[in-house]
Amino acid sequence: MTTPYEQLAKLSITLPPVGVPAAAYVPFAQTGNLIFLSGHIAKKYDSGAAIVWTGKLGENLMTADGNAAARAVAIDLLGTLEAACKAAGKDLNAVKRIVKIMGLVNSTDSYTEQHLVINGASELIAEVFGSSVGSHARSAFGVIQLPLGACVEIEMMVEI
Amino acid sequence: MTTPYEQLAKLSITLPPVGVPAAAYVPFAQTGNLIFLSGHIAKKYDSGAAIVWTGKLGENLMTADGNAAARAVAIDLLGTLEAACKAAGKDLNAVKRIVKIMGLVNSTDSYTEQHLVINGASELIAEVFGSSVGSHARSAFGVIQLPLGACVEIEMMVEI
Amino acid sequence: MTTPYEQLAKLSITLPPVGVPAAAYVPFAQTGNLIFLSGHIAKKYDSGAAIVWTGKLGENLMTADGNAAARAVAIDLLGTLEAACKAAGKDLNAVKRIVKIMGLVNSTDSYTEQHLVINGASELIAEVFGSSVGSHARSAFGVIQLPLGACVEIEMMVEI
Numbered sequence: 001m002t003t004p005y006e007q008l009a010k011l012s013i014t015l016p017p018v019g020v021p022a023a024a025y026v027p028f029a030q031t032g033n034l035i036f037l038s039g040h041i042a043k044k045y046d047s048g049a050a051i052v053w054t055g056k057l058g059e060n061l062m063t064a065d066g067n068a069a070a071r072a073v074a075i076d077l078l079g080t081l082e083a084a085c086k087a088a089g090k091d092l093n094a095v096k097r098i099v100k101i102m103g104l105v106n107s108t109d110s111y112t113e114q115h116l117v118i119n120g121a122s123e124l125i126a127e128v129f130g131s132s133v134g135s136h137a138r139s140a141f142g143v144i145q146l147p148l149g150a151c152v153e154i155e156m157m158v159e160i
Numbered sequence: 161m162t163t164p165y166e167q168l169a170k171l172s173i174t175l176p177p178v179g180v181p182a183a184a185y186v187p188f189a190q191t192g193n194l195i196f197l198s199g200h201i202a203k204k205y206d207s208g209a210a211i212v213w214t215g216k217l218g219e220n221l222m223t224a225d226g227n228a229a230a231r232a233v234a235i236d237l238l239g240t241l242e243a244a245c246k247a248a249g250k251d252l253n254a255v256k257r258i259v260k261i262m263g264l265v266n267s268t269d270s271y272t273e274q275h276l277v278i279n280g281a282s283e284l285i286a287e288v289f290g291s292s293v294g295s296h297a298r299s300a301f302g303v304i305q306l307p308l309g310a311c312v313e314i315e316m317m318v319e320i
Numbered sequence: 321m322t323t324p325y326e327q328l329a330k331l332s333i334t335l336p337p338v339g340v341p342a343a344a345y346v347p348f349a350q351t352g353n354l355i356f357l358s359g360h361i362a363k364k365y366d367s368g369a370a371i372v373w374t375g376k377l378g379e380n381l382m383t384a385d386g387n388a389a390a391r392a393v394a395i396d397l398l399g400t401l402e403a404a405c406k407a408a409g410k411d412l413n414a415v416k417r418i419v420k421i422m423g424l425v426n427s428t429d430s431y432t433e434q435h436l437v438i439n440g441a442s443e444l445i446a447e448v449f450g451s452s453v454g455s456h457a458r459s460a461f462g463v464i465q466l467p468l469g470a471c472v473e474i475e476m477m478v479e480i
Contacts (some may be wrong), residue, residue, distance in 0.1 A: 023435040025444035025458035029419045031479040034191065035353035036420045039189040039459030056429075099189045100196045104461050107218075107267075107305045115183040115307040122184035135474065139315045140256030141264050142305035145427045147435040153293035155459045194351065249334035259349045260356045267465045269376075275467040282344035299359030299475045302465035303423050319351040 004092040007128045015079040019043075020051070025160045028084040031146075033096075035158045038077050039104070041150035042069040043061030054149040057142075061151055063149030066105060066113075069152045077121075077156050078128065085160060096135040097159040098125050104153040109144030114140045121154055166289045175239040175261040179203075179210070183307075188244040193256075195244045195318045199238055199264070201310035202229040209260050214309040217302075221311055222280030226265060228274075229312045230280030237281075237316050238288065243318060257319040259284050259295040260311075264313040267302030274300045323467075348404040352417050355404045355446055355478045359424070360396045361470035362389040374469040376460075378431030386433075388424060389472045390440030397441075397476050398448065405480060417479040418456040422472040427462030434460045441474050 008015065018027050021038065028037045042053035053069045055061040062067075078092070085091050103118030105111075118140040126134040146153050168175065178187050188197045202213035208296045215221040221229075237250070245251050263278030266272075273300065278300040286294040306313050335424050346468075348357045362373035374382040380390075393399045398412070423438030438460040446454040466473050 003446075021458075023460070024446060025421075026455045027457070029455070029457040031417055031419050032352075036457040036477075038420075046436070069353065079314075097189065097191055099191050100183075100198075102459070104459075109304050109464075111305055112307060112309045114305070119184045126184060130260070130274075135186045135189070137187070137189040137196040137198040137315075138181075138183075139313065140183070140307060141199070141313055143301050143461050144269075144304045144429050144464045145431055145434070147432060147460060149432045153459065153461060154333040155457075157196075158438045179336040192352075203323045208452050257349065257351055260358075261345075269464050271465055272467060272469045274465070286344060295346045295349070297347070297356040297358040297475075299422070299424075299473065300467060301359070301463045301473055304429075304464045317356075 004118050004128050010101040011127060013075055015082055016076055018083045019076065019079050027080045027096030030084060033160055035081065035160060037077055037080050039153045039155040041074050041147060042073050042152040043076065044072060052148045052150050055151040056106045056108060057117060062065065063116050066117035066151060067120035070103065070154065071124050073152055074121035074124040074156045076086060077154060081158060083120060085095045088160065092160060094160045095133060095158060098129060098134050099157045099159055100137040101154055101156045103138065103140040104143045104146060105140065106146050106151045111142060114142050117152065162253065162264045162290065164288050167292045171287060173235055175242055176236055178240050178243045179236065187240045190244060190248060193320055195320060197237055197240050197316040199313045199315040201231050201307060202233050202312040203236065204232060208253035212308045212310050213253040215311040216266045216268060217277060217311065218268030223273045223276050225281035226311060230263065230278050230314065231284050233312055234281035234284040237314060240319060248320065250320060255289060255293060255318060257287060258294050259317045259319055261316045262316055263298065263300040264303045264306060264309045265300065266306050273301060274302050277312065326443045327424045328418050345413065347400045350404060353480055355401065355480060357397055357400055357476040359475040360393050360471045361426060362393050362472040363396065364369060372468045372470050373383060376426045376428060376473040377437060377471065378428030383433045385437050386437035386471060387440035390423065390438050390474065391444050393472055393474045394441035394444040401478060408480065415449060415453060415478055416480045418449060418454050419479055420457040420467060421474055421476045423458065423460040424466060426471045431439060431462060434462050437472065
């Protein structure tokens, strides 16, 4: 059995610390054995500092860009998920199931590849957790705009 | 007591098999006694083959079209729900409550009848399950675009 | 056996409680100790009558207007939450955690302050329940249009 940590190491991914929400809410909330992660907007690193990954699919970003942004969001979500697990006295090995994600794609009114964008997150999750823990339900759709102009926002629900 | 199957027969509805997701996720995920169904996009049948029901409300589709599309999505969701029940060793008779649906309507920026569109799904669910099991919480809203140009996408959460 | 006529009667005699939007769903649904509240659209009062609070951020409403609308929605949500608690034989004192809200902001394609709009709801919730019960996960995003032209719609999930 491979652990999520072994998979992350194989992928050369270091989980980031939990980001500070831009507003009056918290990054995650647990009820029973379910953890609800807030919508995380896409960020990229510029000289080591995280800045918002802005843009609109169909306008100034290609599907491959959006896919990379969604993968980056998934890594940030896993960082928050690890913090949530630790708050419960556990770690990522305690994840029983990635239940569902909701993926929002900043889109023009003619861009129709939101599912391919959000695959960037879904595929990373499957790589890290394997197909039985990592295979999740999902909704993906286009939105007219996101906070701070981000190109992608994803929220996640997890069973531990 | 009428069963969901008797109601489906009365409505002459045959549940479809579970569709293959267009991307890297699964059609449903269960945690505890809750089943989360992925967002299902509207499909219609052309010479027996399911094709994406494309279009935008306020542009090339009327509210009645959207309502019919939402009803079609609900039928597909019930097909997936039956598969989810069977995966748990049960069938639709085990459904205790349709808890919530989220209905996304591909809309122009002046179209404001998303609630009437999504009623096509909500009313079918009520017909099939009756008012105590079938009455659900709901959010409905307009989106700028959906995967593959679909006119409607709906996700559902169910207690068994 | 229920006849189709009895079934139609059952659907039409479902009396909505005060404040239920005119569509085929209910204001809340409980499963286990979780209450799911339907998306509530913003309303304001005109000579004592509640009317839909219409408008689009970035076009004819400022961020401060949207923030006030989101606060008004939160008040309506708490009214519904109290009704949900009473339906379970309890009251708002039984709320253990506001788990998550989803905030939809009717936006132009260049408006990027959805997080500041939805703060109007998040901050009221924190005021009413305090930071340990009231601090919640959240997603906020822009949508192209909402039912009846509302400027804001918010759904909420609560543990009792």
